[in-house]
Amino acid sequence: MNISEDIIKEMSKFGLTRYESQAYLVLLIKGVCSSKEVIESVGIPQPRIYDTMMGLERKGFIEIKEGRPRKFRAIDPETVFKKIQEDQELIVKQLQNLYKKEYVYYESPVWTVYGSQNMINKIRQMIRETEYELLLAVPEELIGKIKGDLKKAEERNVFISTVLYNHAKTYPDLRNVWIFDREVPAMIIVLKDRDQGFACPYKFLKGEGRVIDERYGILIENKELLHILSDFFLNTIWKTSRRILEELDVRSKSFVHIAIAIHEYKKLEKEGYNVRAKVMGKRTGDNMPIEIEGNIKGVEESSIIHRIVIETKDKQITVGGWDSTKEDIEMEIITLYPTKDDRL
Known part of the structure; x- marks a missing residue:
């Protein structure tokens, strides 16, 4: 048939x-x-x-x-x-009932990086991908492994501040990089812009550069946890370290942490520079994106407040850092333009 x-x-x-x-x-x-x-x-x-x-x-x-x-x-x-x-x-009806249910999926805000070489590779990748600001707290042994990446980041005009642990005897031969020394080691921390942070125990490296392979580190991409790690770096490590090298750099620079931007502004002001700034962020009242440009007229800094006052064409605007509520703008990126022009 x-x-x-x-x-x-x-x-x-x-x-x-x-x-x-x-x-x-x-x-x-x-x-x-x-x-x-x-x-x-x-x-x-x-x-x-x-x-x-x-x-x-x-x-x-x-x-x-x-x-x-x-x-x-x-x-x-x-x-x-x-x-x-x-x-x-x-x-279809049964499946549709399942589809309409609101399930909440939680993705881990922290990734684990196992193995010494994988951790070094991750740190190097973060340095290579940094666009604006790179903050590090590392032992001297690690500098030799990442120096080439730091040099290239410097050439891209990335702002770099490095804290070296345990009275480092040598320092990276880099121009326009802030270098600090801290006698008492804390954890190893790398902060890339405002979107990634890496942390691992100080004993990640031990002795004459011998690497302990059973160690592991954490990679953070969650905003709230990054805020905590950034605060720990700035208040517990960076502010308690001794300045070794902090040359004045009069090129325009972009920052994502307001405490670092204020520190740079004070250096420039002390040397007689006026500073113009461009800020990208969001309004604290309604979280709407905003971009302003104007002259810095002053700063306010304490253990809990970091504030920059910028004068635009028609008014003065206050700029704060991460999760600001009292200022007009929560800063995400600020670019400083130093000048000797007294007309500002």
Whole structure:
């Protein structure tokens, strides 16, 4: 019997095997048949005929009349496919109910980096990808492994401030990089712009550069945790370290931490520079993005407040740092433009 391949393919969409489709079509055309007649019509192998007919009966396509021989009859296609449609509608309804449920998925805010070399590779990657500001607190042993990356970051005009632990004897030969020394080591920290932070135990490196491979570090990309790590770096490590090298750099620089920007502004002001600034951030009142440009007229700094006052063409605007509420703008990036022009 010649049966259209297109029909067989279409019927497979309803869960029928090729043999089941062939057998059902035979019964539609010939009416009541025995298994032998089905085999003779479409060539279904004898060992497969029982499973084929039982499958059709189980799926609701045929009826079986017991006897010798057993007889099979096709159920009206309209009845069959109406039942299939009802079943499909029921399944869709059940799935839709699942789809409408609001599941909350929590993605870990912290990634773990295992192995000394992987940690060094991650630090180097962060340095290479830094766009504005790079803050580090590292042992002297690590500098040799990342010096080339620091040099390239410096050439990209990235601001770099490095705290070296435990009375470092050598310092990276880099221009325009702030270098501090801290007698008591804390954890190793690398802060890339305002989007990534890395931290691991100080004993990540030990002795003559011997690396302890069982150590691991954490990579943070969550804003709230980055804020905590940044505060720890600035208030516990950076502000308690001794300045070794802090040359005046009169190129324009961009900063993401307001405490660092204020520190740079004070240096420039002390040397007689006026400073113009461009700020990108958001208004604290409604969180809408904003960009302003003007002259810095003053700063306010304490253990809990960091504020810059900028005079634009028509008014003075206060700029704060991370999660500011009292200032007009929460700063995300500030660029300082030093000048000796007294007209500012």
